Amino acid sequence: MDLPRSFVIRESSHRIHDPFTSEKLAMLGQALRLSPGASVLDLACGSGELLCTWARDHRITGAGVDISTAFIDRARTRAAEVGVTDRVRFVHGDASGHVADEPVDVAACVGATWIGGGVPGTVRLLRQSLKPDGIMLIGEPFWRRRPADQAVVTGCHVESVDDLLPLPGLVEQFGALGYDVVEMVLADQDSWDRYRAAQWLNVRRWLDAHPEDELAAELRAELHAGPARYVRYEREYVGWGVFALMRR
Template structure:
């Protein structure tokens, strides 16, 4: 069980594996009013930067789970000596040994086939009255055609919601109050997307004969134009803090 190698190459030396800057990750930790000793569970934790940085800033402790052996290895190295644990495994089946104050899935709602199913997974590890964090794309602008939809890595317009539709979905459909949110900017989208291009080019220069080289060369040929034409204009991304309605 592992993540395909091209994902690891693309992320390279990035510590945050989504369109959030370190400043926005710090803002989120402040906004949800973390307290020393709070227990966090981060499903699909990537390289563990949320847990590491929030322990240093707020004194939290917790567990991160990810399917990538490379990411988990890096997470353990960067958080060595801290009261955070990293587990290699399938986040969709994970239940924390102790209910947590905050349970997160930042940008990987595919583990539950969407927002609703992912919330069900997260709630298994949440204490009563605790908080969920969901990272999810949304349409900044309504896509005018199928080409735009596919340029944003979607199959249909319904793969994502507009921001009002997403907020209404949390409350009206699923019964959770939205209590905080921090949204990516076009600049933070650029920083994340463009970092991939440099990582890919650096890898290609060092590995021209690798079996993945043609695939990643094709990605570098097309992804910059796709990003500036479609993704940065039409697709937003944010982290949403939820508490269950009584």
């Protein structure tokens, strides 16, 4: 049970595995007005930056679950680096079936709603771990601009234009599921650049060090075509944000 090796290679230098900068992650923590001792569950936590920095800056406690052994190892290392090993813990496992032993103040799935089969299923999953007055965090992409044709859709790494909603539609979806949107922090093109462009350097460094690896041809082709595809399509058409929800 693990992530594909190619994914780990692409994001080998990333602390945040989404188009979110450390500044935006800090902004989100501040916007939520987290109280010392608040409990946080982060499903598909990646390398643990949310839990580690919020434990350091806001004195929260928490647990993160991720399917990647490499990312969980990095999360534990990061917790030690910032001195919060007594406040957060990380579990290697399938986040799609994980429910907290006790209800938490904040339940998050930031950028991985595939664990619930989409937004509605992920909301149902997180609700099982959340206190009645708690805050749910969902990180999700949306259309900044509606694609004019299927070439744009494919260039944005989705199969159908209906796979993403425009921002108003996404916010309305949260309402239809019975939640108030009480905060949001959105990625911008600069934070998208930092996420995607860092992948290109990671891949190039890996290719230089592993030219004979079985993945080399695939990742070389990806690096050859990826930057132009990104600036032509994804950068222009896809937005992303983290939305804070409270049950009505």
